[in-house]
Amino acid sequence: MKKNSKVIKVALVQQGCANNREKNLAKSIAEIKSAAKTGAQLVVLQELHSNLYFCQSEITENFDLAETIPGPLTDKLATVAKENKIVIVGSVFEKRAAGIYHNTAVVLDSDGSLAGCYRKMHIPDDPGYYEKYYFTPGDNKFEPINTTIGKLGVMICWDQWYPEAARCMALNGADILIYPTAIGWDPEDDEAEKQRQLDSWQIIQRSHAIANNLPLICCNRTGHEADISEQSNGIDFWGNSFMAGPQGEILAQAAGNKSQTLMSEIDLERTESVRRIWPFFRDRRIDAYGVLTKRFGK
Amino acid sequence: MKKNSKVIKVALVQQGCANNREKNLAKSIAEIKSAAKTGAQLVVLQELHSNLYFCQSEITENFDLAETIPGPLTDKLATVAKENKIVIVGSVFEKRAAGIYHNTAVVLDSDGSLAGCYRKMHIPDDPGYYEKYYFTPGDNKFEPINTTIGKLGVMICWDQWYPEAARCMALNGADILIYPTAIGWDPEDDEAEKQRQLDSWQIIQRSHAIANNLPLICCNRTGHEADISEQSNGIDFWGNSFMAGPQGEILAQAAGNKSQTLMSEIDLERTESVRRIWPFFRDRRIDAYGVLTKRFGK
Numbered sequence: 001m002k003k004n005s006k007v008i009k010v011a012l013v014q015q016g017c018a019n020n021r022e023k024n025l026a027k028s029i030a031e032i033k034s035a036a037k038t039g040a041q042l043v044v045l046q047e048l049h050s051n052l053y054f055c056q057s058e059i060t061e062n063f064d065l066a067e068t069i070p071g072p073l074t075d076k077l078a079t080v081a082k083e084n085k086i087v088i089v090g091s092v093f094e095k096r097a098a099g100i101y102h103n104t105a106v107v108l109d110s111d112g113s114l115a116g117c118y119r120k121m122h123i124p125d126d127p128g129y130y131e132k133y134y135f136t137p138g139d140n141k142f143e144p145i146n147t148t149i150g151k152l153g154v155m156i157c158w159d160q161w162y163p164e165a166a167r168c169m170a171l172n173g174a175d176i177l178i179y180p181t182a183i184g185w186d187p188e189d190d191e192a193e194k195q196r197q198l199d200s201w202q203i204i205q206r207s208h209a210i211a212n213n214l215p216l217i218c219c220n221r222t223g224h225e226a227d228i229s230e231q232s233n234g235i236d237f238w239g240n241s242f243m244a245g246p247q248g249e250i251l252a253q254a255a256g257n258k259s260q261t262l263m264s265e266i267d268l269e270r271t272e273s274v275r276r277i278w279p280f281f282r283d284r285r286i287d288a289y290g291v292l293t294k295r296f297g298k
Numbered sequence: 299m300k301k302n303s304k305v306i307k308v309a310l311v312q313q314g315c316a317n318n319r320e321k322n323l324a325k326s327i328a329e330i331k332s333a334a335k336t337g338a339q340l341v342v343l344q345e346l347h348s349n350l351y352f353c354q355s356e357i358t359e360n361f362d363l364a365e366t367i368p369g370p371l372t373d374k375l376a377t378v379a380k381e382n383k384i385v386i387v388g389s390v391f392e393k394r395a396a397g398i399y400h401n402t403a404v405v406l407d408s409d410g411s412l413a414g415c416y417r418k419m420h421i422p423d424d425p426g427y428y429e430k431y432y433f434t435p436g437d438n439k440f441e442p443i444n445t446t447i448g449k450l451g452v453m454i455c456w457d458q459w460y461p462e463a464a465r466c467m468a469l470n471g472a473d474i475l476i477y478p479t480a481i482g483w484d485p486e487d488d489e490a491e492k493q494r495q496l497d498s499w500q501i502i503q504r505s506h507a508i509a510n511n512l513p514l515i516c517c518n519r520t521g522h523e524a525d526i527s528e529q530s531n532g533i534d535f536w537g538n539s540f541m542a543g544p545q546g547e548i549l550a551q552a553a554g555n556k557s558q559t560l561m562s563e564i565d566l567e568r569t570e571s572v573r574r575i576w577p578f579f580r581d582r583r584i585d586a587y588g589v590l591t592k593r594f595g596k
Contacts, residue, residue: 122581141586161578163461163509164587172595196545200508203546207505210498211461247494248501280459283420286591288439289462293584293591297470 006268008149011035012044014241015259016223021050025073029080031261036084040263041110041149044089044219046241047157047182048103051093053221053237057229058133066095069117074106082112087147089154091180093134094119103135105154105180107145116145120156121165128186128232131158142168150175150268153214157181160201160218164292166208175268177208181220184237198238206248213246213274215266222259246274304566306447309333310342312539313557314521319348323371327378329559334382338561339408339447342387342517344539345455345480346401349391351519351535355527356431364393367415372404380410385445387452389478391432392417401433403452403478405443414443418454419463426484426530429456440466448473448566451512455479458499458516462590464506473566475506479518482535496536504546511544511572513564520557544572 013031017024028050032043048054050073054062067073073092081088087110094104094117103120119138123131142165144151153174159165160179169177183201185194209216222239241254243264252264275281291297311329315322326348330341346352348371352360365371371390379386385408392402392415401418417436421429440463442449451472457463458477467475481499483492507514520537539552541562550562573579589595 121583121586124581126575126577137583142589158581161509161576162582163465163505164582164590167461168587168589168595171589171592196547199547200545203501204505204508207461207502207509210502211459211505248498249494277424278459279424281594283422283456284460284462284593285419285435286593288419289466289591291440291466291469292462293587294469295582295584296579297466 005270007265008041008268009039009263009265010042010044010217010243011040011261011263012217012219012241012243013049013261014046014219014222014239014254015049017049017052017221017225019052025050025076027259029076032080032086032088033084035261035263036086038263040086042087042089044178044217045091045180046219046221047091047180048093049091052225053182053235055131055134056128056225056227056235057231058130062134063095063101066093066101069094069104069106070114074108074114077106078108078112078114081108081110085110087115087149089152089178089180091156100136101134102138103131103156105156107147107152107154109147111148115147118145118154118156120159122158122162124158128227128235141172143172144169144174153177155179157183160205160208163208163211166212170212170214174214175271176266177212177214177216179205179216179218181218182237183220184235187233187236198240202240202242206244206250209244209246210248211280213271213278213280215246215268215271216244218242222257246271303568305563306339306566307337307561307563308340308342308515308541309338309559309561310515310517310539310541311347311559312344312517312520312537312552313347315347315350315519315523317350323348323374325557327374330378330384330386331382333559333561334384336561338384340385340387342476342515343389343478344517344519345389345478346391347389350523351480351533353429353432354426354523354525354533355529356428360432361393361399364391364399367392367402367404368412372406372412375404376406376410376412379406379408383408385413385447387450387476387478389454394434398434399432400436401429401454403454405445405450405452407445408447413445416443416452416454418457420456420460422456426525426533439470441470442467442472451475453477455481458503458506461506461509464510468510468512472512473569474564475510475512475514477503477514477516479516480535481518482533485531485534496538500538500540504542504548507542507544508546509578511569511576511578513544513566513569514542516540520555544569
């Protein structure tokens with residue numbers, strides 16, 4: 001067994017958001033600074049952390065919330081990253097061009113440089129989550145983003161349901177899987193359905209850690225947000241952000257219903273020792289996976 | 299929400315094996331008959347249920363255990379299937395030709411006909427599980443096997459660690475995922491490592507149910523089996539066979555350390571209603587999954 005270790009200290013900021021961009025961002029930044037003070041080298045924010053989750057309804061004016069990359073939000077995060085010598089994974093509603101908007105994760109390295117960005121590849125659309133209206137699907141290729149602490153396999157929310165996405169990131173060399181997220185319950189669902197959904201969500205992500213022998217960080221939004229169109233009862237974002245090790249084991253777990261900054265140590269070298277006892281990558285049947293790049297077998 | 303349902307009653311036979319082929323098989327058959335009497339329409343046996351797990355060491359004479367398909371074992375299972383009007387998923391150490399042996403799952407339909415077979419695609423090899431010595435990798439294409447009760451996505455043990463395999467089966471139309479299995483602990487591992495391994499194993503399989511919105515049956519071996527080569531301390535097969543629904547929820551769960559026949563009802567129509575609320579198949583990025591058919595990205 002390999003005796004080396006490369007332990008990093010990581011944090012995630014699970015927060016409830018208000019209809020006040022400056023306040024939301026100030027809260028995130030305060031938490032980043034606090035995490036950095038206790039030694040965190042990487043901090044992950046939730047999906048679209050600066051705003052309320054505006055995709056509950058389709059409103060043309062919401063495109064005014066979008067900004068460029070680089071732009072005001074990445075400039076601000078870059079300053080925080082540099083001043084606190086910490087790698088930040090943030091989330092931007094990106095205006096790439098008139099008519100091309102993305103749901104984009106940005107990575108600021110600890111020197112304040114923009115290490116890279118990832119445009120959400122799998123775009124959901126179901127009642128209360130009208131993302132196909134707002135977000136053009138990403139055209140990146142599940143490439144991890146290089147930083148001073150490792151190669152970050154950053155994806156976003158709905159991507160977390162796709163084993164293909166995590167596997168592509170792993171095959172492209174990711175050291176860790178990271179999912180900024182905004183998911184919650186329909187308040188009308190019964191408790192049994194809510195529990196099944198929450199369990200499914202955590203299990204599918206733990207399975208990506210297991211299948212790829214990679215640590216994983218998932219940062220989710222928390223708190224109730226009303227549907228201003230009044231078509232629905234809004235969303236109860238379910239929090240429960242967590243970090244898992246390369247056997248899918250839970251390293252740290254946040255509560256469901258409160259803002260919380262979660263910290264843990266992650267040993268990036270454990271991936272290699274786990275891959276030695278469970279060598280899944282050795283035995284992949286790449287000759288027989290052709291249907292994976294098709295819509296359906298028939 | 300769709301109001302139809304197609305409920306089937308299923309059983310799995312988790313058993314400890316002795317060094318006595320006739321006795322092992324008699325026990326399996328008694329359990330199949332008993333399950334059929336209580337209304338089971340499908341029964342799943344564990345991997346290599348007729349024998350001790352002989353892959354703990356590499357012994358040339360062990361190839362004498364192999365047999366053809368059809369052959370004595372499938373003939374016997376066919377008779378049981380027909381007499382009890384039940385679909386059986388069994389497991390055969392198959393002699394396909396001199397020098398070509400497979401670890402093969404067989405499906406007998408309820409009229410006694412051989413509905414199909416699946417030759418294990420992913421072959422493990424690590425201390426105590428020398429399967430690459432015995433088993434030629436399968437050359438099938440993750441095609442489900444058609445039966446009177448549905449299309450069975452039968453795979454075997456090590457396949458269960460590969461999200462690709464489950465996805466291929468789902469894309470090829472499987473109604474249910476089924477894994478005959480033989481997995482256990484190294485008695486020398488500490489309790490924390492044992493728990494991580496057991497949890498990982500159940501989570502990765504529940505994730506296949508979730509990702510594909512399919513029910514799943516996993517039938518594992520139980521009991522300690524010595525390593526006759528005395529290179530190791532043998533294997534404690536960990537039982538814990540289970541059935542899950544299409545949100546990954548546990549429907550039934552066997553104990554770890556005893557022979558047990560587990561039964562549950564499974565509603566095959568629930569797949570469609572779950573796929574309507576979480577439409578993962580709609581949004582797969584088949585344009586971006588190319589690396590999945592490569593060994594590694596670099």
